[in-house]
Amino acid sequence: MSIKLTAMTHYVCTGGCGENSSVGGTCNNNNCIKYHQPLSVCHCEDGRHEEAFQNPNMIAEGQEQAKA
Numbered sequence: 374m375s376i377k378l379t380a381m382t383h384y385v386c387t388g389g390c391g392e393n394s395s396v397g398g399t400c401n402n403n404n405c406i407k408y409h410q411p412l413s414v415c416h417c418e419d420g421r422h423e424e425a426f427q428n429p430n431m432i433a434e435g436q437e438q439a440k441a
């Protein structure tokens with residue numbers, strides 16, 4: 374038997390703070406440049422979140438981005 378990593382949808386902050394969530398949401402680190410901005414969708418298996426960083430605008434559907 375081998376341990377198989379499955380690509381699970383997760384959401385990461387691309388502001389560099391390392392925030393990530395399995396259910397989406399916004400960055401909770403008030404010292405992050407993306408504080409309170411929606412996390413980006415990612416499906417990586419290696420924890421590098423390259424997908425999210427390459428497509429930082431692919432935010433979770435249903436997320437409301439408050440614009441002043």
Ligand SMILES: [Zn+2]
Pocket residue numbers: 386387388389390391392400401402405406407408
């Ligand atoms: Zn952040």
Ligand SMILES: [Zn+2]
Pocket residue numbers: 383385415416417418420421422423425
């Ligand atoms: Zn990822």
